[in-house]
Amino acid sequence: MILVLIETDDSGATVTSLETLTFARNLADLGDRPGVEAVVVGPLEAGLRHNLLAQLGEQAVLTVRHATDDQLDQYSAAAWAASVVTSAEAATADLVLAAGTPRGSEIMAHVAARLGTAMAANVVRVEQAEPLVVSRQVMGGAVFEEMRLDGDVNVMTVAGHAVDPKPADSATSPDVLEFSPSLTEADLVTRVVRVEAEERDDTSALSSARVVVGAGRGAGSADGFDDLIELTELLGGVLGASRVVTSLGWRPHAEQVGQTGSRIAPDVYIACGISGAIQHWAGCQGAKTIVAINTDADAPMVTKADYAIIGDLHEIVPAINAELRRRLG
Amino acid sequence: MTNILVCIKRVPDTSGDVQLSEDGMTIDARHLGHTLSAHEECAIAIAAELAASSDGMATALSLGAGDAQEQLRHAVALGCGAAILLEAEPDSFGPADVAQAIAAVVRDRKESGAGFDLILLGTDAADTGDFQVAVRLAYQLNLPVLTGIVTVGIDGDTVTARGTGPDGTEVYELPMPAVIAIQEGGVEPRYPSIPGRMRAKRTEIETLPPAVSPRGSGRVRLTLPPAHPGTVKVLGEDATAAPALVDVLSELGVVSK
Numbered sequence: 001m002i003l004v005l006i007e008t009d010d011s012g013a014t015v016t017s018l019e020t021l022t023f024a025r026n027l028a029d030l031g032d033r034p035g036v037e038a039v040v041v042g043p044l045e046a047g048l049r050h051n052l053l054a055q056l057g058e059q060a061v062l063t064v065r066h067a068t069d070d071q072l073d074q075y076s077a078a079a080w081a082a083s084v085v086t087s088a089e090a091a092t093a094d095l096v097l098a099a100g101t102p103r104g105s106e107i108m109a110h111v112a113a114r115l116g117t118a119m120a121a122n123v124v125r126v127e128q129a130e131p132l133v134v135s136r137q138v139m140g141g142a143v144f145e146e147m148r149l150d151g152d153v154n155v156m157t158v159a160g161h162a163v164d165p166k167p168a169d170s171a172t173s174p175d176v177l178e179f180s181p182s183l184t185e186a187d188l189v190t191r192v193v194r195v196e197a198e199e200r201d202d203t204s205a206l207s208s209a210r211v212v213v214g215a216g217r218g219a220g221s222a223d224g225f226d227d228l229i230e231l232t233e234l235l236g237g238v239l240g241a242s243r244v245v246t247s248l249g250w251r252p253h254a255e256q257v258g259q260t261g262s263r264i265a266p267d268v269y270i271a272c273g274i275s276g277a278i279q280h281w282a283g284c285q286g287a288k289t290i291v292a293i294n295t296d297a298d299a300p301m302v303t304k305a306d307y308a309i310i311g312d313l314h315e316i317v318p319a320i321n322a323e324l325r326r327r328l329g
Numbered sequence: 330m331t332n333i334l335v336c337i338k339r340v341p342d343t344s345g346d347v348q349l350s351e352d353g354m355t356i357d358a359r360h361l362g363h364t365l366s367a368h369e370e371c372a373i374a375i376a377a378e379l380a381a382s383s384d385g386m387a388t389a390l391s392l393g394a395g396d397a398q399e400q401l402r403h404a405v406a407l408g409c410g411a412a413i414l415l416e417a418e419p420d421s422f423g424p425a426d427v428a429q430a431i432a433a434v435v436r437d438r439k440e441s442g443a444g445f446d447l448i449l450l451g452t453d454a455a456d457t458g459d460f461q462v463a464v465r466l467a468y469q470l471n472l473p474v475l476t477g478i479v480t481v482g483i484d485g486d487t488v489t490a491r492g493t494g495p496d497g498t499e500v501y502e503l504p505m506p507a508v509i510a511i512q513e514g515g516v517e518p519r520y521p522s523i524p525g526r527m528r529a530k531r532t533e534i535e536t537l538p539p540a541v542s543p544r545g546s547g548r549v550r551l552t553l554p555p556a557h558p559g560t561v562k563v564l565g566e567d568a569t570a571a572p573a574l575v576d577v578l579s580e581l582g583v584v585s586k
Binding site for chain 1: 341343347349356367368423424425452453455456457458459460461463464465467468471473474475476477479491493494495496497498499500501502503504512513514515517546547548549550551552553554557560561562563564565566567568569570571572574575577578579581582583584585
């Protein structure tokens, strides 16, 4: 059995969790595993629960294990990992997966440590089912590592956008098993004590956006984003930024796209004034179409793009905005 | 007085073209520079600041070959007061091995009365991206652990840590000692001062063999992704190209009334 940890947002399962379920289902089909179960941790509001179960049914999940306990209301990686390990044992899972998000990576590291087993982070595909060999991104996606997982139970995270989340041929109505995991004081000492809402982490919006407008050093200053923000709004997209931009404090770190930021897979990525260092490319290479706007025709982002305009973004982006406004009426 | 261990790793700088060794098992780093991971640069900044504000000391530790002294000296230049090199061939160590080797040092220092109040690492290394060493280290030492943390403060025996979560900034309060993995975004990496550089040159780096026999990472081989086709279509060289781009965006279905 394969067990997948599900992360949720306002709509149900996150896009990256749905991707991980599709990845798990494909993996189950390669071997003799009976299918996929899911584990959800923490409180679920009724509407969210309804949407979530429908999504999990579309992914042919057989059983949903829901860890509910007042002590899980506030996030603690150790307590969540305890819930996942309890579920893995109950499901007799030989594979435990989560999306390669910050939270998924953290919890799976705990799960692997608790199970005393190997963990492969940022897996993109399965090379061989038996014995299990997977490919994963290393060096910020510049290199793939083929890694053998030969434990009795193996743990992995799936790189964002390694697969498209596709419904199964036959949907299920998953059984829901609620349980209260056995938690120790040590599991709860790392609980969130409070959330300060002034800085929301918008990585979920970035990773699920259809259009991302990326801003790099070419923006020029913290005051140089007005046209880029207007372009983002006209296209109904989300603003992203290069590491230089966040390091200089021009935009919040939560908007960073790249190896140490979000990994995105929009239909269109418009990279404005971004040279395209490999660390940034690691975050945006999943885009279906890349448009580069840059003064340097030889910049890596330009040479790797599908379309480019060579020039100053401060002249070109306002012209694009004007053309969009004209056509949108 | 807070004593802090900050664990760092010498990693290839991937700004240039990455090549692999002939057997496909390692990065051919002969033509690459080396650096620290971005998260670890921030961990050093936090460690140095916390140590300085409490008359304590930050000690940098790295598991790697002899040339990792370069990164350890850099950490000293940035404010660490001591450095330890666990000299080994790093590619033969998986994340569980590294955690076990660091744990042995921490236990040894504790037994000798020079234990650490806080152990900082990067959330993940820029080369292997394993996301595991901090967590596995904490389990080895039976200590609480947080990852993805951007700022750290200490009040008495309590450490307050902040990280960004789905609903905002998440605040944690832990008893020390604890293991905390730092993520870029909360502090500015430091730049070495001239006195710092001088101190780094003079500092003797304590060199030890790791107290573990590595089991490895399960690596079968490394491969490079297929070369990008490089078929960019240049729409123009000034603002007059804007309508052509909007045509493309319309064809792609991302312009709608």
